[in-house]
Amino acid sequence: MVFPVLILDAPNRPLLHTEIEQCLAYGLDITLNLHYFADPGSIKIHYAGRIRFVDINGHDTPALISAVVTAGGYSVIKTRLNIPLGAALINAAASPDLGSPLQAIAQAGVGVNHIDLHAAAERGVTVLNTPGSNATAVAEYVLAQTLFLSRDLNLYNAKTQQGQWSKGLLAPALQIAELTLGLVGSGRIAQAVAHKAQALGMKVIVTGAERFTPSVAASLGLQWRATLGELLDEADVVSIHTPLTALTKGLFDSTAFSRMKPGSILINTARGGIVDEGQLALFMKRFPGHIKGVAIDTFAKEKDQFDSPLTGVANAILTPHIAGNTRTAIIQASTQIVEQIQAFRQSMLQG
Template identity: 45%
Template structure:
């Protein structure tokens, strides 16, 4: 039986590094075969997952010898942390390893949405020349509002600042005297930030307090023509309310990398179909070739250390 079970994709070099010291089962398809996953955990001491594997108490019970769970990423809403704590299972997120990838995605999405000219290929090939209709906006001089001001949001700020934006953020968990606020307009509440921002980017975990945070009321508070970018967690945004705002022309665009249901359900796909100025990507903001190497290497180091400590 394997010491380590890996249920989603991981950089091959990190997999091989672990395989050199431990019995290992690497099967990225296990995420879609929960019964097989539970069977594989019978003798395992470590489980490595991304965001789709649900690490519930039932899954943990299937691996009574589990010492740790390695998370190839930072969001932990797919892992029952209380159950892990109760069973003495440590959880290791790859904190910081994909910050740069997400930050680049956010800045690129802001530029794409404000300019609005990058989806004209089909029309042009059909003989149209929609030049006047595609007169977009520059990012310079705009206000970028960051909801949450942790590591990724600060990386976004660092990359957006040279483009000439004004930075604003809200985060009740960052002390008012934190040096990170230098050069950033600090808002006390989400309600005060939303009407000010031309671009709103979300950087909060999914908790009971943030679920549905950006709903119909919040969307109405946003500036007409503003754009919304969500690389945090899908449940933070009311997807139906967002679709209605886009259809009504209140929002100028949105980029969604995360969704309440992943992969998209048929119902969600129907909600998003035909919406103007909408970018949809499959939870890929933090996954680049380079970030995958960093995340995988960090997770491998953490898991190795935990297993060697308890050997």
């Protein structure tokens, strides 16, 4: 059974070779998109005769649709960089008129809000992802930012870089074991953060999905809170680990910021849109110090469209969606998603 797979945005070398060789070992019929590589020529030479190649800007939906249709379709489109895969693409790629209609979208990562899940469901397209593959990486990022901001290292660095000896400028910071960490969300990443925070002596409280009951929290050594408001009343550090949905969009607005403890820290490694960046920027300017600092890794507008009201705001640490971007996390996501593609293929053969 021919099972063509389009790798839309593969990792760079040497991780690329690991992914391609794993795909070939499973006998997958691979087409690699070269658009995002700085040196596509050497890749073509290396894999000549073993895989096919295309050059498509994945963010150009009409061009992507045209390429998919021209190729006769792909059973799987594999992605990792949150390229939008909307209804127009899914409908065209899943057309029964194609030789290989789309059967699955494989996301090497956790979030799938860039995929039109409704369109996928209507077309019978399975959506695969790799929950937990970057949990350790994100947890390390959260703790790094917690340490950085709680010790005022951003401020001390700025003053010292300006040639000022600023010791004594601020009140001595609390040690990390004196802080309470509040987790908004209760999935694998949140639990990884909790585990590492507990190892440092932090008290960890959590509010999450309905299935995350007080007894489940207690079994993990965590303290359950019924509402976001209760958590905000108590947490010194608030870390967001919930999907972006209609219910969580704009969840952190001026009302939530006002309820946070004076001198608390906010960290978002989940999805842009959960935190209202405009309201946060305005709040931090109007009430300096109420929020001691923020670390924001995901934004409503990212990549080429990146623009945030938080740029230039004091005590705001902004990073370009790299919390889960470690070598190990990328390898794990790549390995897991290829294994899922192969398992999906086997299920199709058996079904």
